[in-house]
Every structure is written in C-alpha cells, then in structure tokens.
Amino acid sequence: MSSTNKTSAEKMSFAERLKGMSDTNLLLTITIVIFFLMYIGAIVFLGGGFLKPQAFFNILNANAALIILSCGLSLVMITGGIDISVGGTTALISMCCAVYLDFHGGNVPVAILIALLIGLAFGLVQGFLVAYLDIQPFIVTLAGMFFARGMTTIVNTNPFNVENEAFVALKDTRITVPGLGSVNKLGKYVPAYVGVGVIVALLVVIVMFCVLRWTKLGRQFYAVGGNKQSALMLGINVKRTKFLAHLICGLLTGIGGFVYFLYVGSGSPSHASGAEMNAIASSIIGGTMLTGGVGNIVGTFFGVLSLSTIQNIVSSAGLDEAWWTGITIAAMLCLFLVIQSLVMSFKKKA
Amino acid sequence: MQTTGKKKLGVSGLLGKLVRQQMFIPLAALLLLALFNLIVDPGFFQVSLGYNNAGNPVLSGYLITILDYGSELAILAIGMTLVTAASGGQDISVGAAIAISGSVILRVLCGRDSRPETLQAPIIVAFLVACVVAMLFGAFNGALVAYFRIQPMVATLILYTAGRSIAAWINNNELPIISEPSFAYFGGYIPGIPVPTPFFLALICMIIIAIVLRMTNLRLYTQAVGINESSSRLNGLNPELIKVLSFVILGLCVAVAGLIKVSRLSTINYSVVAKDIEMDAILAVALGGNPLGGGKFNMTASIIGAYVIQFLTTTLYKLNVQSDALPAYKAVVVIVLVVLSAPTVKDYFAGLGKKLKSQSMSKEVG
Numbered sequence: 223m224s225s226t227n228k229t230s231a232e233k234m235s236f237a238e239r240l241k242g243m244s245d246t247n248l249l250l251t252i253t254i255v256i257f258f259l260m261y262i263g264a265i266v267f268l269g270g271g272f273l274k275p276q277a278f279f280n281i282l283n284a285n286a287a288l289i290i291l292s293c294g295l296s297l298v299m300i301t302g303g304i305d306i307s308v309g310g311t312t313a314l315i316s317m318c319c320a321v322y323l324d325f326h327g328g329n330v331p332v333a334i335l336i337a338l339l340i341g342l343a344f345g346l347v348q349g350f351l352v353a354y355l356d357i358q359p360f361i362v363t364l365a366g367m368f369f370a371r372g373m374t375t376i377v378n379t380n381p382f383n384v385e386n387e388a389f390v391a392l393k394d395t396r397i398t399v400p401g402l403g404s405v406n407k408l409g410k411y412v413p414a415y416v417g418v419g420v421i422v423a424l425l426v427v428i429v430m431f432c433v434l435r436w437t438k439l440g441r442q443f444y445a446v447g448g449n450k451q452s453a454l455m456l457g458i459n460v461k462r463t464k465f466l467a468h469l470i471c472g473l474l475t476g477i478g479g480f481v482y483f484l485y486v487g488s489g490s491p492s493h494a495s496g497a498e499m500n501a502i503a504s505s506i507i508g509g510t511m512l513t514g515g516v517g518n519i520v521g522t523f524f525g526v527l528s529l530s531t532i533q534n535i536v537s538s539a540g541l542d543e544a545w546w547t548g549i550t551i552a553a554m555l556c557l558f559l560v561i562q563s564l565v566m567s568f569k570k571k572a
Numbered sequence: 573m574q575t576t577g578k579k580k581l582g583v584s585g586l587l588g589k590l591v592r593q594q595m596f597i598p599l600a601a602l603l604l605l606a607l608f609n610l611i612v613d614p615g616f617f618q619v620s621l622g623y624n625n626a627g628n629p630v631l632s633g634y635l636i637t638i639l640d641y642g643s644e645l646a647i648l649a650i651g652m653t654l655v656t657a658a659s660g661g662q663d664i665s666v667g668a669a670i671a672i673s674g675s676v677i678l679r680v681l682c683g684r685d686s687r688p689e690t691l692q693a694p695i696i697v698a699f700l701v702a703c704v705v706a707m708l709f710g711a712f713n714g715a716l717v718a719y720f721r722i723q724p725m726v727a728t729l730i731l732y733t734a735g736r737s738i739a740a741w742i743n744n745n746e747l748p749i750i751s752e753p754s755f756a757y758f759g760g761y762i763p764g765i766p767v768p769t770p771f772f773l774a775l776i777c778m779i780i781i782a783i784v785l786r787m788t789n790l791r792l793y794t795q796a797v798g799i800n801e802s803s804s805r806l807n808g809l810n811p812e813l814i815k816v817l818s819f820v821i822l823g824l825c826v827a828v829a830g831l832i833k834v835s836r837l838s839t840i841n842y843s844v845v846a847k848d849i850e851m852d853a854i855l856a857v858a859l860g861g862n863p864l865g866g867g868k869f870n871m872t873a874s875i876i877g878a879y880v881i882q883f884l885t886t887t888l889y890k891l892n893v894q895s896d897a898l899p900a901y902k903a904v905v906v907i908v909l910v911v912l913s914a915p916t917v918k919d920y921f922a923g924l925g926k927k928l929k930s931q932s933m934s935k936e937v938g
Contacts, residue, residue, distance in 0.1 A: 304726070351907070355914045358864060360661070360725045361854070362910070365903040368851055372900020379894065491896060499733045502726070512726055545737030545745065552734030556716075559727070563720035 248565070249509025250521040257528040264535050272534075275402040275414040285530045286419035287312065287482035289523060291497060292504040293430045294474030296522040299505055300434070301467040302447040302514025303352060303359040308475050309497030310370030311344050313490075315479030317374045320489025323386040330388050337480035338473065344370070345472015353465035367498065374491045381490030392418060393487050419481035426474065431519040443467060447514025503555045504529050511562055529554070594861040597909075598876045601859060605883050609890075616890065621766060631766045634886055639767070642882030643774035644829045648849065649856040649878040650781050651822030653869050654790075657798045658818040659717050660866030661724025662854045666826055668735020669709055670846035673702040673830030675739040678840055681755070682748040691752050703827040710823025714816035732850075740842040750838045759836030770832045777828060778875060785871065794818060798866035848899060852881050855902065858909050 264272045272278075291308045298305045315337045322328040322336060344366055351362045384390070396415040404412060434440040445453040446463045454460050482494060508525025510517030532554060536546050609616040619633035648666055655663050680701050683692030709731060716727035750756075758769055785791045796804040797811045804811055829849075834840050858864055859880055860873030884905065888898055911917055 304723075351911065355911060355916050357910050357914050360723075361858075361864060361906070364664070364851065364854075365906040365910075367903075368848070368899035368906075369903035372897045372903065375894060375896035376900060379896070496733070499729060502729065503733075512723055545740045548737030549734050549741070552730045552737075555733065556730045559716070559722050559730070560720055563722060566721075 247518075249511075249516070249562070250518050250524075252561070253507060253509050253521050253524045253528065257524050257531065260528060260531050260535070264531065264538075268535065268538055274404045275399070276404060276412070277534075279399065279402075279414050279416050279420075281527065281530045281534065282420045282423075283417045284485070285526050286417065286423040287478045287485060287494075288497065288500055288504065288530075289423040289526045290426050290474055290478035290481055292501045292508070292522045292526050293426055293519055294471035294478065295498075295501045296505045296508065296510045296517050296519060297430065297434070297443065297474075298359075298467050298471045299502075299510045299512060300447045300514060300517040301443050301464055302450070303464065303467065304502070304512070305348065305359065305363045305366075305468065305471050306498040306502070307344060307348065307363040307366030307370055308471075308478070308501055309494045309499075310367040310374070311341060311472075311475045312479040312482050312494040312497055313492075314370040314374045314377070315340050315476065316483040316486065316493050317377050317489040317491070319480065319483050320382065320384045321378050323389055324382065324384050328386075330386075330392060333389070334480055337483070338476040341472045341474070341476020341479060342469070343472070344475065345469040349465040349468030349472070352468060353461045371491070374493075378489060379491065381488060381492070383488045389484075390487070393484055397421065417485065419484050422477065422481055426477065427519055427523050430474075434519060439463075439466070444515055447516075449515070500529060500551065503551055506555060506562070507558050511566070512559075513566070594870045594873050595876070597861045598859050598873055598880050602876070602880045602883060605880065605887055609887060613890075616887075624761065628761055628763045629766045630761050630768075634890065636768065638879060638882045638886050639771050641770075641885075642879040643768070643770035644832045645849070645852055645856060645882055646774045646875045646878040647777050647825050647829050647832075648822075648853040649860075649874040650777055650871065651818075651825035652853045652857050653860070653862060653871055653874040654794055654818040655724070655822050656854075656857050656862060656864060657866055657869040658794045658815050659724045660798060660864075661717070662850075662857070662864070663713060663728045663819065663822055664725055664850045664854075665709075665713065665728040665731035665735055666822070666829075666853055667846040667849045668732050668739070669706055669823065669826045670830045670833055670849065671736050671739035671840070671842055672709065672742070673706040673827045674834035674840050674845060675742040675842070676702040676705045677831060677834055678748045678750065679742050681750055681752075686743070686746045686748040687751075688748075689751070691750070691755070695755060695758075699827070699831055702830055703824060706827040706830065707820045707823040710819040710821075710826070711816055714819030717819065718812035718815035736842050739840070743840075745842075747839055747841070756835055756838055759832045759834075773828060773832060777825065781871060790817075791869075795868050799868070851899065851902065851906075852885075853878075855906055855909075856881050858906065858913075861913070863913075864910070 261272065291312065295305055295308060318336055318340060319333045323330075323333055348359075348362050348366050351357050352359045395418050397418070397420075398413040398415045400413075402414040404414070434443065442453070442458050442463050445456060445458055446460050450460055453463075482497075483489075486493060504525035505517070505522050506512065506525070507528055508518065508521030508523070510522060510525075529551065532550055533547055536550050616634050619631055619635055622630060622632050624630045652662060652666070655661075677698045680693050680698035681691050681695065682688050685692075713724075713728050713731060716722050716730070717724045720727075757763075758773065760769060761767075762769055793804075793809055793814050796807065796809060797814045801811045829846070833845055854864075856878035857874050859877035860870060860875075862869045862874060881902075884902070885898065888901055889895075893901065
C-alpha cells in the first residue's frame with residue numbers, strides 16, 4: 223500500500239484514467255477475441271462445416287431475434303436495471319400474431335403493429351413501475367415474464383403453424399449476400415443468404431450504437447447507470463431516463479418478437495423459453511456490466527455470436543443431449559460474471 | 573416510519589394500528605380468499621375421511637390439498653426469507669435446485685439400475701447426500717453473491733439456467749422409478765395417520781428454525797447485515813459469511829422440498845418438477861410483508877404467506893384455470909402487492925390520509 227502512495231499524483235491519475243477508459247473497451251476486446259478464438263477453434267477441430275460462409279450466416283439467421291432482444295436488454299442494463307420479461311413477451315407476441323394471422327385472416331402490417339404495441343405496453347408498464355414507483359426491476363419484470371407466459375396460454379393453448387400466404391412469402395424471402403457462397407455436392411454454386419430478420423437486426427444494432435455513442439440521450443443512459451447521484455446533480459432526469467430505457471427495451475422486444483415469429487413461423491406457449499437467459503448471458507458476455515454504466519452494443523452483438531457459436535460447437539461435437547447446452551451457457555455466464563467482478567474490484571483497488 | 577407519538581384511541585386509530593401490523597396483509601388476504609370461496613361454493617371447506625389405494629385412512633378435501641402442497645412452499649419460504657433479509661435479493665434457482673436434489677436422491681436410491689427391485693441405500697442416506705449437494709449449490713450461490721458481489725437474482729440465474737440440465741445429467745437423463753412403498757410416505761401418508769406427511773415435515777422445519785432463531789443470534793445478525801452491511805462489518809460481524817450461511821440454509825430447505833417432490837411421484841420429471849416454484853416462494857415472502865430489499869423479517873408471516881399462496885393456487889384450480897395460465901393471475905397479485913408496498917405509493921396514501929384528517933378536523937372546528 224505504501225509504495226502506491228509514494229507514486230506521484232500525476233502518475234496515479236494517468237493510471238486511473240487508463241483503467242477508467244479501458245473499462246468498456248477492455249471487456250469488448252475480451253469478447254471479440256474470445257469469439258474469434260472460438261470460431262477458429264471450431265474450424266480447426268470440427269472440420270470444414272464452419273468454414274462455409276453459410277454456416278456463419280445461419281448463426282445470424284437463427285439469432286436475429288436474440289440480437290434485437292439483447293440490444294434492448296443491454297440498454298436497460300446500462301442504466302443499472304434488468305428486464306427478464308423479454309422471452310415471455312416474445313412468446314406472447316408470436317402467439318398473438320399467429321392467432322391474428324391464421325384465425326382472423328389478418329394482414330402482415332397490422333400483425334407488425336400488434337407486435338410493436340404489445341412490446342411497448344410491457345415497456346410502458348414495467349418502466350413506470352421501476353422508474354416512478356421505485357420497485358426493484360427484477361421483481362417487476364419477473365412478474366411481467368410470468369404474466370406474459372400465462373397470457374400466451376390463455377390466448378391459445380396448442381402450438382400451430384401459420385399458413386397466411388403473405389406471411390409465408392415474407393418468411394421465405396432470402397437476401398443473397400453478394401460475393402459469398404459455396405459449391406455444393408452437386409458442383410453447383412449456391413450463394414449465401416440471410417433472412418429479412420438479419421437486416422432488421424443489423425439496422426437495430428447500428429441505430430442503437432449511434433444513439434448510445436453520439437446522442438445526448440445515449441450519454442444520459444450511461445450517466446444514470448454509472449452513478450445515479452451524480453447524474454441527478456448534472457441535471458439529468460433520472461426517472462425519465464430509466465423509464466425511457468424500459469420503453470425502448472419494450473419497443474425492441476416488439477421488433478425482436480416479430481423477427482422471432484418470422485423465423486419460427488408458428489405460435490406456441492413454449493416458444494422462446496429461456497430467451498431471457500440467453501439475452502442476459504449475451505449482454506454480459508458482450509461486456510455489459512450488471513452494475514450499470516458500462517456496456518457496448520457491438521459487444522452485445524458479439525456476445526450473441528459467441529453464445530450461439532458455443533451452442534453450435536456443443537451440438538456438432540456430438541454432445542447433442544439437451545442438457546449440455548444449458549450447462550455450457552451457465553458455465554460461460556458464470557465465467558464472465560466472475561471476470562467482471564474481478565475487473566471491478568481490481569479497478570477499485572487501483 | 574411509525575409516528576405513534578400521540579396516544580389517540582379511537583376506531584380509526586385502532587384500525588390504523590391493525591393495518592400497520594405485518595401480519596395484517598397475509599391474514600387479510602387469507603380472509604378474503606376464504607370469504608370468496610364461501611360465497612362461490614361452500615363445498616370448498618368440506619373435509620372427508622376416506623381410504624386410499626393401500627387401505628389407509630386419509631383425509632381429503634381442498635383444505636387438505638392446501639395443507640399438503642402449501643407445506644413444501646412453507647419450507648422454501650423459511651430459507652427464502654433469510655436470503656431476502658440478508659442479501660436484499662431473492663434466489664430464483666430454488667426450482668432447479670429442487671430438481672437437482674430430487675435427482676440426487678433417486679440416483680443414490682437406485683444405484684446403477686434405474687428400476688431397482690429393492691433400494692440400494694437407506695432413504696436417510698440418500699436424503700443426507702441430497703442435503704450436502706443442495707447445501708453446496710447454496711454455498712456456490714452464496715459465494716457469488718457475497719464474495720463476488722453479484723446481484724443475488726443474477727447470480728442464481730446461473731443455477732436457474734443449468735440446474736435442470738445438471739439434474740438430468742445426474743441420472744443420465746433416465747427416469748428412475750422407485751417401487752418401494754415406504755419411499756412414498758414422505759410426500760403422501762404414513763399408514764395410520766390421515767394427515768399428509770409434508771405437513772409434519774414442514775412443522776419440523778418450523779420448530780427447528782424457531783429454536784435456532786430464539787437460541788442463536790442468527791436473526792439479529794441477518795437483519796443487521798441486511799439493513800446496513802458496512803456498519804455491521806464495523807460492529808465486528810462477517811457479512812459475507814452470514815450471506816453464505818443464509819444461502820446454505822436455503823439449500824437445506826431445498827433438499828427437504830426435493831425429498832417431498834420426488835416422493836410424491838416416486839420418480840422425477842426434470843423439466844417440470846417444481847416449475848415456477850421460485851415465483852411462489854418469493855411471493856410468500858412478499859405477501860408476508862417482508863421488505864424485498866432486505867433487513868427486518870418476520871418468519872411467521874412468511875410461512876402464513878406460503879399457505880395463503882397455496883390457497884390462491886387451489887382456488888384458481890377449482891375455478892378451472894389451466895395450470896399453464898396460473899402464472900398470469902399470480903403475476904397480477906405480485907404487481908398489486910409490490911405496488912401497494914412501494915414507498916412512493918405508501919407516502920402518497922399517507923399524505924392523502926393526513927389531508928382527509930385535517931379536513932375532518934377543520935370541519936369539527938367549524
């Protein structure tokens with residue numbers, strides 16, 4: 223202790239600044255490095271399957287909804303809160319849209335509107351309870367999750383596939399990626415493709431990144447999560463900012479819910495089970511701190527990719543039993559939580 | 573909080589005092605539910621003595637169901653109250669932990685064979701092994717919370733995600749079935765006693781915790797840590813140890829609940845057993861009027877809360893609500909409860925009450 227006291231004040235502040243600056247970026251770097259290491263490891267050890275561009279785009283296709291959900295969740299976590307209702311809400315949205323499209327002969331634009339409204343309603347109520355009534359976000363969103371799951375069953379009990387033509391056409395729309403593709407077994411060149419959901423997800427990532435990085439509102443989210451007291455002294459309306467975070471998360475859940483529905487094309491009470499855990503895990507792996515104030519949307523994006531790559535590795539390594547997925551996700555979550563905790567305590571000591 | 577400076581006795585004063593009692597919320601909820609059932613169908617309260625398949629006398633009726641299934645919830649509520657008080661958060665992995673401890677019990681009882689003719693180990697040994705395993709998982713949760721300073725609900729998210737997978741892995745995803753009839757006593761009836769055994773198990777747990785709370789400083793220390801961690805450290809307590817201890821005690825409660833759960837079916841369904849029970853356990857603590865942010869706690873209120881929750885569940889079942897739709901109704905109850913107990917809302921009502929009082933006072937004067 224005495225040796226650190228002896229160092230000059232200037233040096234101390236420089237070291238502190240360095241550590242303070244690298245907080246978000248350090249975690250982001252760890253995430254990206256781990257993702258690339260994992261992907262390269264998968265290519266080396268598990269063979270050529272992962273080498274095809276389409277393998278990568280399939281991960282994107284399957285996880286477009288998760289990317290959007292995780293973006294919303296990261297935002298809430300940056301303000302120091304949490305939202306575990308996103309999975310339940312996604313299931314509710316798919317079920318409502320499915321029932322509307324199939325049983326009531328609806329059209330796609332209105333279905334999108336329904337999805338957004340359900341998401342916004344959840345964000346509105348939960349945001350109000352958390353921000354203005356000062357109730358613990360976990361309790362509120364836990365209730366939200368159970369409410370959404372229960373409502374899904376009340377809306378319709380049995381799973382079914384949607385056969386609405388306009389919807390199926392949209393679901394099967396493939397956008398080819400120029401310049402990438404592979405030759406299949408018959409010697410035919412097959413271009414790589416992504417679904418509509420991936421485009422939406424990428425747009426969400428870009429917009430959210432810009433908002434958080436360059437707008438006044440975006441900086442307010444970080445300020446509120448970092449230190450509520452000093453944010454208040456800076457003249458930031460803390461309650462409104464928290465409320466907005468939940469509202470935006472609700473909106474993104476609406477978008478993500480519809481993208482999920484677009485990918486599965488059916489309604490079922492068991493849809494998106496555990497999606498909230500995956501979204502939280504992705505955000506944490508992406509370097510978002512649970513304590514708030516630290517996080518990056520690009521990190522979240524890579525967090526989702528890391529998580530799904532791990533799942534792909536687990537299933538293609540022959541450990542196909544369902545329990546391995548749960549255990550690996552939990553182990554990864556545990557690892558990253560501990561790393562974060564250590565980084566935090568290290569920073570405090572410095 | 574309590575401004576009972578003026579000794580003013582009157583009907584409104586007495587009522588206010590009653591409302592401020594912590595026991596008021598669970599007992600009022602119980603009364604409301606009972607009244608509701610009495611109006612809808614008085615048959616709800618019928619208890620009849622019958623004989624089960626084995627020819628033993630058993631009591632049956634909705635009230636007995638509440639006593640039966642409410643008991644496992646009451647056992648969990650004991651541990652959850654301590655965790656809530658010490659750490660200011662809740663353990664959401666109890667359902668998954670029950671799956672693990674139940675799976676351990678079956679694994680020890682069955683040995684290598686999944687359908688054994690005879691038990692491979694005494695039930696008490698299996699139970700003790702499950703206790704140790706559940707306490708270890710509790711210690712794991714507690715260590716993440718206490719030493720790594722992760723929010724309790726997020727730390728327990730890890731076990732929540734992995735728990736059921738671990739439970740399936742312990743038994744190689746097989747479904748062992750115990751044919752030994754004495755194993756079914758714990759979740760059913762002991763021959764000759766018409767009251768369900770879980771009630772007695774809950775009673776034993778309650779007596780033990782009552783003795784512990786009376787004889788040791790556990791209550792004082794837990795509350796001190798929950799109210800202000802740093803000042804409790806300055807007073808010579810070890811807050812980390814107490815937090816871990818509360819999670820370990822919850823682990824013990826989980827093992828007992830796991831025994832009841834697997835004994836009911838003599839087998840286990842990894843993805844369904846004790847599903848959503850964490851919600852009920854947290855709800856029991858909240859209904860008991862314990863602050864969910866930690867600090868003071870009232871064990872009796874939590875236990876009554878647990879039985880009230882089961883009362884609500886049974887009532888909903890009786891109204892033909894699907895089991896999958898139950899969470900939606902309970903979620904509404906939770907939201908109403910937390911909104912009513914939110915400080916902002918309390919202050920608002922207190923302000924409203926003062927306004928009314930001053931108005932009536934001015935009327936009297938006028």
